[in-house]
Amino acid sequence: MPLNVLLLGPQGAGKGTQAKRIAAAYGIPHVATGDMLRAAIAEGSDVGTRVKSVVESGQLVPDDLMIDLIRARIAAEDTDAGFILDGFPRTTAQAEALDTMFGDIGRNFSVVFALQLGDQVAIERLLLRGELEGRVDDNPEAIAKRLAAYHRETEPLVEYYRTRGNFVTIPADRTEGEVFDELQEVLEQAAVV
């Protein structure tokens, strides 16, 4: 059985960090739409040129473009054993499109995790990351826009997935290792089912 995992949660909750650890532990690719977009921007590809100003100011890229990007990505062979999705879906339209794609290819999420973190801690973590990593959108204005978009567009997906089973809430205001241990406990059960 493929292991298809979704990580939901606000900016700064540690989705990327945890997704990388899960990817390494279970040998499945980390599909991170933010990383894909930043790579496209760095390359100067068509997609990159189209999304650059939107991504850098902390707004959401249009659903159609994101849906096409993910459709192509999860059709790649390296996802046969599953994948860990980080950063998609972020809107109800994206979640519905993903449902349709999953229906077409006969897949479903093995587990959906919702990482929980308050805005204050999120803002502190993102400002620190901005200093350490220099990400263009880790500045106060773009952070505020991203968290507002999270609450408005993405948080409703917690309820969308909660009702479907295989849904686990994880408090994220703890160390990286503590969060990972809890994720792994759940994944150990999911991976053998």
Ligand code: ADP
């Ligand atoms: P964060 O979650 O910290 O904002 P990401 O790396 O996940 O960082 O995303 C960075 C940016 O890429 C977002 O602010 C947005 O502009 C764009 N983006 C990524 N995924 C999506 C998506 N599914 N829908 C729309 N825009 C997206």
